[in-house]
Amino acid sequence: TLIIHNDKVVVDEPSIVAFDRTTNKVIAIGRQAMQMEGKTHDNIKTVRPLKDGVIADFNAAEAMIKGMIRMLNGGKGWMFPSLRMVICIPSGITEVEKRAVRDSAEIAGAKEVYLIHEPMAAAVGIGIDVEEPMGNMIIDIGGGTTEIAVIALSGIVCDQSIRVAGDNFDSDIVNYIRRQHNIMIGDRTAEKIKIEVGAALPELQDAPADFAVQGRDLMTGVPKQITVSYTEIAHCLDKSISKIEEAILKALEITPPELSADIYQTGIYLTGGGALLRGLDKRVAAKTKLPVHVAEDPLRAVVRGNAFFLFFIFSIIGIYLTVKNNSYQRSVTLNSSNEVVGTAYERLNVFKRYLNLGMVNDSLAAENAKLKTKLLGLTTVDTSKDVKVIDTVTNQQYTYLAAKVVKNSVTLRNNVMTINKGSLDGIKSGMAVIAPQRGIVGLVRDVSEHLATIQSLLHKDTRISVSLRKNNALGSLVWGDGNFDIGKAFIKEVPNHIKMNVGDSVITSGFGSFPGGILVGRIIKPNVATNDNFLSGELNLFTDFSTLQYVYVVKDKRAEEQKALESLIKPNE
Incomplete structure (x- = not known):
């Protein structure tokens, strides 16, 4: 956690708190608590309030913020009469997670709280003019998340937020040392290894020396020391870095062409602690074929951008109070500084527009939903009403009901989500659920009056x-066949005379609950032979389950009729 006050970094501490289990009082915060981690007895516990870039423990986060604010005055314990805080948040954060951040800051003593997306703060912190009509790609690799954004005209045009970053690197190192050397180490040691010999490439020109690591031998149970090289760490981090590369390519894929042309000229900017990983810039450059720049002092780029925003707020407040409460200054300002004030107000409006991006995004999401429903043949996307398909081909067979996702799991083998619509809204078990833009989500499982769960x-x-899509060859879509990647699935039972190619589109067949023709994904590994004379293939899914907030439930008005008719068919008939 970094805090800037009076244009200086006054707090630079790990985000960790130590509590007394008996009294639940805070014992230590930041670096002192970090030194206790992994060494505590039963009466002391250490807690990391942040996980994946958002608050995971509300009480611990509140205690951490309060403790770090006290550090501003050398720990003397007095509080500022009014605190204005600008807090960086991941671009993929949910409204509930935003509320948790804001509430924690307000309880800790903040009178005003402004939330800024990390890529925007990073762009300002490294000196990019975000107001220009010029596209710039920022990749901020923090502890919990990697934020990738294309910025132009004071806003984020497109972005990707994945929960793969520095903490994942530490976990990869812990698992590698345990698996490869039969030694158990803690997160602190893993972080030291990452700093001393962490690398993204197995071959470096300026290679660091091997690093001595101490831990517990899993075979004998006694302490043991080994040495690890940067080459080993590069191999163990390869999978996590590949996920970041995939997210970068996905962001580039959805970037408007004019901004893509700008990025070709300006390149990609790396910020955050992850940018310090040796060879990462070269690896990203090789993957994207674009120039990659590591920001100066990348670890503090985001908080420097925060400081600019806070300074700007104070400047505008100061000008306003001076002009309002002093007649002479008001007269001088009105008569001779119209241009300056106009520019100041324009910049304030730019800043306000950015602070209101949450509301703007909601509005744009609603407009996007309207456009999407027109493409689907719908007349409206009012979440309180059903809407009918204007399609003479399907003869108004389907209606669609928009619903908000209130709970979602993506890390299990059997993932289920909950939506805010139930039987009172006409939801029934077995109905298909699709994504707002493209892709499918699942099938309604259990229904109550106001809620429903989705398998x-x-x-x-x-x-x-x-x-x-190219030849209407049928298959079955399944997930988790030895690969539990939430972005991938498998098409199985494809006749072996059908040839699949990389890039082939997979769509719903129209058999079952889903309407036909909905894009599901694209083939990445085709023509895998199986033992039953069928082929299977792996595909990338279009649905991003990690950021899913709204869905459409598909109502098929012919479903009951079809079910009743098919029930008349006797077995073996």
């Missing part, structure tokens, strides 16, 4: 009829 596509028992 996600990310569930080992989910099986959906799909086809290849």
Whole structure:
């Protein structure tokens, strides 16, 4: 956690708190608590309030913020009469997570709280003019998340936020040392290894010396020392770095062409502690074929951008109070400084527009939903009403109901989500659920009056009829067949005379609950032979389950009629 006050970094501490289990009082915060981690007895526990870039423990976060604010005055314990805080948040944060950040800051003593997306703060912190009509790509690799954003005209045009960053690197190192050397180490030691010999490439020109690591031998149980090289660490971090590379390519893929042309000229900017990983800039440059720049002091780029925003707020408040309460200054200002004040107000409006991006995004999401529903053949996207398909081909077979996701799991083998619509809204078990833009989500499982649970596509028992768009060859869509990547699935039971190619689109077949023709994903590994004379293929899913906030429930008005008719068919008939 970094705090800037009076244009100086006054707090630079790890985000960790130590509590007394008996009294629940705070014993230590930051670096002191970090030194206790992994060494505590039963009466002391250490807590990391932040996980994946957001608050995971509300009480610990509140205690940490209060303690770090006291550090501003050398720990004397007095509080500022009014605190204005600018806090950086991941771009993929949910409204509930935003509320948790704001509440923690207000309880800790903040009179005003402003939330800034980390990529925007990083861009300002490294000196990019974000107001210009010029596209710049920022990659901020922090502790919990990696934020990738294309910025232009004081806003984020497109972005990707993945929960793979420095903490994942530490976990990778812990697992590698245990698996490869049979030694158990803690997170603190893993972080030291990352700093001393961490690398993204197995071959470096300026290679660091091997690093001595101490831990517990899993075979004998006694302490042991080994040495690890940067080459080993590069191999163990490869999978996590590959996920970051995939997110970068995905962000570039959805970037408007004019901004892509700008990025080709300006390149990519790396910020955050992860940018210090040796060879990362060269690896990203090789992957994207674009110039990559590591920011000066990347670890503090975001907080420097925060300081600019806070300074700007104070400047505008100061000008306003001076002009309002002093007649002479008001006269001089009105008569001779119109241009300066106009510029100041324009910049204030730019800043306000950015601070209001949350509301703007909600509005844009609603507009996007309207456009999407028109493409789907809908007349409206009012979440309180059903809307009918204007499509003479389907003869108004389907209606769609928009619902908000109130709970979602993506880390289990059998993932389930909950939506805010239930039987009173006409939701029934077995109905199909699709994503707002493209992709499918799953099937309705259990229904109460006001809520419903969805058996996600990310569930080992989910099986959906799909086809290849190019030739209508049928197959079954399944997930978790030895690979529990939330961005991938498998198409199985494809006849072996059908040839699949990389890039082939997979769509819903129309057999079952889903309407036909909905894009599901694209083939990345085709034509895998199975033992039953069928082929299977791996595909990238279009649905991003990690950021899913709204879904459409598909109502098929012919479902009951079809079910009743098919029930008349006798077995073996």
